[in-house]
Amino acid sequence: MHLERIVDTFMDLARELYYYGSNATEIENYITQIGKTYELDVQIASIGTVLYITVIDRTGKSLTRIERINYTSIDFEKLSIWESFIKKILKEKPPFTFIRDEIKRIKYENKNLVHSFSLLIIAVFIASFSFSFVFKGNLLESFISGIVGTTVYYVTINLKNKILRDFIAGFSIYSIIEVFNLFTEIRTYPILAGAIMVFVPGLLLTNAIMEIGDRNLVSGVSKLVESVFILGALVLGAGIATAIWR
Template sequence: MNIDVSIANVCMLAGKIMLESGAETYRVEDTMNRIAVSYGLSNAQSYATPTGIIFSVDRVEKTNFVRISKRSTDLHKIAEVNSISRKLTGDELVLSEALLLLEELNLAKVSYVGWIQIVSAALIAGCFTIMFGGEWADFIPSLVAGGAGYAAMLWFERFVEIRFIAEFFASFVIGLLAILFIQNGSGVGMDKIIIGAVMPLVPGLHITNAVRDLMAGHLVAGLSKGVEALLTAFAIGAGVAVVIAFI
């Protein structure tokens, strides 16, 4: 296989995994460029957006493109790609070995199973309620509402690929359960229960990445991620607002 083709394959696959796992676009481009430079391609060109990657081994060579259609948050995969890229640049791996490792990582399901995510979201929701000034009587209602809301989001995503609708549905469930708990005397502060329960849905990583991309000069990526985070926040707020308005 042509050495330039091998480098392009490694760079594109590394960038694809990182973007799909929620990495910042400037980090994706930096990783791809470092791999290319370590193999003597000083003029390698890479351009990443939240929905696609463009890469060329030189200014006048053919351009490689891959579209990113699904994105999630998987910091473990990002760390694994960083580890592979460091080994490549440190001559601890050859291109063929790196490509094999990246292909295995791309196919791997390293995220936690659904029930662990739901339990974690429930505990996070309860703890946030207490942190935001809620009473201990609000801990269990927030725990249940947060876990149920996150489970509803995971379930709804199986049928509708539009994540904003799934988040709207999840916040609707959270708002409904919070009201039911308060009406049954199982909680004290409805606002604290709702705030804690929606925290697992809040796009904190998207907001952080948007700011970091903007500070790094990646205006297109930063603005698009900022808008995505804004839409997510709107969907969460709208779901709760609909419940409060009609019940």
């Protein structure tokens, strides 16, 4: 297979891993291992939102691809499918033509693998309810937290800008809680804590810390900064709502 197709194959795999939530260290390790399996020298770096891949074949010919990933769609089920496929490649060493055909097939299946929206909403409600209960909310407050978290999640689900989404979420959550406060006596803190936890960028923060720990400093620090800005937007939105209602 031509080197161009080989590099494109590596980029396809790296892109899908990044898109569905894998951290930089895992992406680099997987792609490097595949390169070694096929006796290719693969240099890959996942830095922030950019993937750099250089492949050098046995004759010394090299080719580089650079691609920017504009946004991600965290999905552990789809990520698991890609990781299983990569492990199969490492174990069986199939021809690259087979790999490219399988990539097309998995992309098509993932595109049609639509999670039930009702189950997603139920999961958000349960998460908000549970976190509120952990923060010492009673049954009524936990139930309200679930309603608030679910409502705001539904309204903001299609926003691609994470900072804008979390700002709106923080502002909306506190405002809706204050509306509930007009009709019944409730404590704001456990409801706010439960509803707001749904929007905390937990995976992004976890990946940032893991990458920094693996000395993937540029990617780790960039994700850490991004997570701090997202958290800041969440807090700022709730803070502005607090100032308005008081």
